[in-house]
Amino acid sequence: AQSVTQPDIHITVSEGASLELRCNYSYGATPYLFWYVQSPGQGLQLLLKYFSGDTLVQGIKGFEAEFKRSQSSFNLRKPSVHWSDAAEYFCAVGGSNDYKLSFGAGTTVTVRA
Amino acid sequence: DADVTQTPRNRITKTGKRIMLECSQTKGHDRMYWYRQDPGLGLRLIYYSFDVKDINKGEISDGYSVSRQAQAKFSLSLESAIPNQTALYFCATRDPGTGANEQFFGPGTRLTVL
Numbered sequence: 001a002q003s004v005t006q007p008d009i010h011i012t013v014s015e016g017a018s019l020e021l022r023c024n025y026s027y028g029a030t031p032y033l034f035w036y037v038q039s040p041g042q043g044l045q046l047l048l049k050y051f052s053g054d055t056l057v058q059g060i061k062g063f064e065a066e067f068k069r070s071q072s073s074f075n076l077r078k079p080s081v082h083w084s085d086a087a088e089y090f091c092a093v094g095g096s097n098d099y100k101l102s103f104g105a106g107t108t109v110t111v112r113a
Numbered sequence: 114d115a116d117v118t119q120t121p122r123n124r125i126t127k128t129g130k131r132i133m134l135e136c137s138q139t140k141g142h143d144r145m146y147w148y149r150q151d152p153g154l155g156l157r158l159i160y161y162s163f164d165v166k167d168i169n170k171g172e173i174s175d176g177y178s179v180s181r182q183a184q185a186k187f188s189l190s191l192e193s194a195i196p197n198q199t200a201l202y203f204c205a206t207r208d209p210g211t212g213a214n215e216q217f218f219g220p221g222t223r224l225t226v227l
Contacts, residue, residue, distance in 0.1 A: 009153070032214055043203065043220040044156075090155060094214030099163075100146070100171065101214055103155035 002027045004091050006104035013081050014112050021076040021107050023065075023091035033074040034092040034101065035065055044090065050074060061085070086111040116140045117219035119204050125225045132191040134222050136204030144207040145187040146216065147171075147179060149200040156203065162187055194226045 005024045013019050025031055032051050036044040048059025055067040065076045074091060088108045094101040117138045126132050136145065143164050148156040158171030160179040168181055176198060180188045191198055201223050205216040 004155075034215070036218075044218040046215070046217075049215060098214050099144075099161055099169070100158045101156075101216055103157075105153050105155045 002031075002093055002095075002098070002102045004093050004102055004104035006089075006091055006107050008107045009105070010108045010110070012110045012112060015083055016080050019076075019078045019081045019085070019109065021089050021091075021109070023074045023076065023104060025072055025074060025091070025093040027072075027093050027095065029095055031093045032095055033065075033067060034094075035059065035063070035074075035076050036090045036092065037061075037087045038090065038106075039084075039087045047076070047089075081109075081111055083111045083113070085109060117204060117206055117217055119202075119219040119222050121222060122220065123223045125227065126194055127227050128195055130194050132194050132224065134189045134191075134202055134204075134224070136187045136189070136219055138185050138187075138204075138206045138217075138219075140206050140208065140217060141184075142206035142208045142217075143184065144209060145181070146205040146207070147177075147187070147189045148203045148205065149173070149198075150203060150221075151200050159189065159202075191224075191226075194224075196226045199224060199226045 003026045034049045035047040050057045050067045088106045090106045091104040092101040120135045146161045147159040150156050162168045162181045165181045178190045204219040207216045
């Protein structure tokens with residue numbers, strides 16, 4: 001069975017500081033991995049995705065994520081957080097033959113001035 | 114215009130009422146999905162459809178039904194709403210031609226059942 005764990009329910013970070021959100025997955029084949037962001041009152045926007053190739057993936061809004069197969073992880077990072085990054089972040093896993101994505105429970109990020 | 118739209122965006126209803134949530138897409142994708150989001154649980158799949166004649170139950174389909182009226186339209190119904198169906202509902206589409214399960218989400222419908 002496929003699953004995603006996001007160990008941190010809530011993270012508070014100062015504006016300008018770095019941010020790392022953890023994601024661990026369980027998947028029986030080659031995973032396709034995604035990070036989505038949900039800003040308050042908004043839908044889900046795709047930040048970045050990993051299908052194959054370079055394990056360091058660049059996304060929108062200055063985010064990047066690194067796929068580590070040995071650790072079954074796909075952690076999201078941003079070097080310098082902006083107040084507009086306050087949102088809920090979801091990690092998801094799927095595969096080419098899957099009918100669905102499996103989502104983690106989400107991590108809420110609060111940015112303090 | 115948005116590629117995936119949902120109506121209504123917000124709805125408050127009472128226990129026992131029938132409710133329909135609608136989803137339309139202009140992406141031309143065959144596959145469409147309905148998820149619900151609850152705090153601390155992430156998104157869970159309710160129903161999905163590969164085309165107009167292919168509709169399947171997801172993880173949590175009890176209490177819900179769907180209708181795929183056309184390639185572009187996928188509606189979710191709550192036949193008799195109950196309070197624990199209060200949630201944020203998302204519609205999504207997928208283009209299977211990409212070879213990967215990238216899904217595109219609508220803005221969501223916030224449903225409150227009193």
